[in-house]
Amino acid sequence: AQKVTQAQTEISVVEKEDVTLDCVYETRDTTYYLFWYKQPPSGELVFLIRRNSFDEQNEISGRYSWNFQKSTSSFNFTITASQVVDSAVYFCALSEDTGGFKTIFGAGTRLFVKA
Amino acid sequence: NAGVTQTPKFQVLKTGQSMTLQCAQDMNHEYMSWYRQDPGMGLRLIHYSVGAGITDQGEVPNGYNVSRSTTEDFPLRLLSAAPSQTSVYFCASSSLILTDTQYFGPGTRLTVL
Numbered sequence: 588a589q590k591v592t593q594a595q596t597e598i599s600v601v602e603k604e605d606v607t608l609d610c611v612y613e614t615r616d617t618t619y620y621l622f623w624y625k626q627p628p629s630g631e632l633v634f635l636i637r638r639n640s641f642d643e644q645n646e647i648s649g650r651y652s653w654n655f656q657k658s659t660s661s662f663n664f665t666i667t668a669s670q671v672v673d674s675a676v677y678f679c680a681l682s683e684d685t686g687g688f689k690t691i692f693g694a695g696t697r698l699f700v701k702a
Numbered sequence: 703n704a705g706v707t708q709t710p711k712f713q714v715l716k717t718g719q720s721m722t723l724q725c726a727q728d729m730n731h732e733y734m735s736w737y738r739q740d741p742g743m744g745l746r747l748i749h750y751s752v753g754a755g756i757t758d759q760g761e762v763p764n765g766y767n768v769s770r771s772t773t774e775d776f777p778l779r780l781l782s783a784a785p786s787q788t789s790v791y792f793c794a795s796s797s798l799i800l801t802d803t804q805y806f807g808p809g810t811r812l813t814v815l
Contacts, residue, residue: 596742622803632792634803678744686796687804688733689760692744 589614591681593693600669601701608664608696610679616640621655621662622680622687626695632678637687638662669700704728708793708807715783715814723778723810725793733796734776735760735804736768738789745792751776783814 590613600606612621623635636646638655646653650667666673676697682690709724727734732753737745737760747760751770765787767779776795780787790811794804 591744630790631808632806637802684733684796684798686733686798686802687794688735688796688798689747689750690735690745690804692737692746694742694744 589616589619589681589683589691591679591691591693593679593696595696596694597697597699599699599701602671603668605665605667606669606698606700608666608677608679608698610662610664610693612660612662612679612681614681614683616683618683620682620685620687622678622682622690623653623662623664624678624680626676626678628675635664635677637685639685666698669698671700671702674698674700706793706795706805706807708791708810710810711808713810713812715780715812717783717785717814719783721780721783723780723791723793723812725776725778725807726774727776727793727795727805728774729795729797729805730773731795731797731805732773733798733804734770735794735796736766736776736778737792737794738762738787739792739809740789748778748791780812785814788812788814 592611619640625633676695679693680690706727735750736748749768751757793807796804
């Protein structure tokens with residue numbers, strides 16, 4: 588069965604600190620897709636990134652970066668120089684489908700960034 | 703494009719009442735899903751559809767019915783509401799080939815008293 592574990596329930600940092608959100612997944616599929624979503628206090632779900640199981644290249648997008656390691660079944664997310672606007676709940680998710688259909692979500696990590 | 707729309711945004715029901723949460727998308731996506739979000743549990747899949755006339759159960763289907771008569775619409779019916787169904791409900795759509803992710807609606811916050 589597929590499973591996504593986000594062990595960090597809440598993280599609190601001071602603005603400009605770097606923070607890493609951990610994600611560990613379980614699947615028997617050889618082809619799968621990993622996602623990160625952001626849920627700000629307003630409640631909508633914002634797509635951040637998708638990574639397929641054949642692409643272990645790390646990715647950087649501005650202050651965001653992602654480290655995918657199949658050997659440890661991890662897909663960690665780092666925010667560099669955090670800002671108050673980064674305060675949100677972040678979900679890691681796993682799907683067997685490229686579009687994220689029938690996605691399994693982790694429980695989420697709530698990030699507080701204090702000014 | 704309006705994307706994925708959900709109505710209502712908020713709803714309060716009494717135990718035993720029935721209601722339908724509406725979901726519509728204008729992107730011609732084949733796939734649509736319903737999730738519920740409870741505190742500390744992330745999102746869990748209730749029902750999904752791979753096309754008009756085809757639906758199937760997800761992780762937590764009990765107490766809910768769905769139908770998909772058109773590509774655009776995917777309503778979720780609560781047959782007899784229970785307090786355990788108090789949650790935030792998200793509808794999502796995606797295309798097998800054309801999208802990087804599911805597109806989520808804004809959510810419906812449901813309270814069952």
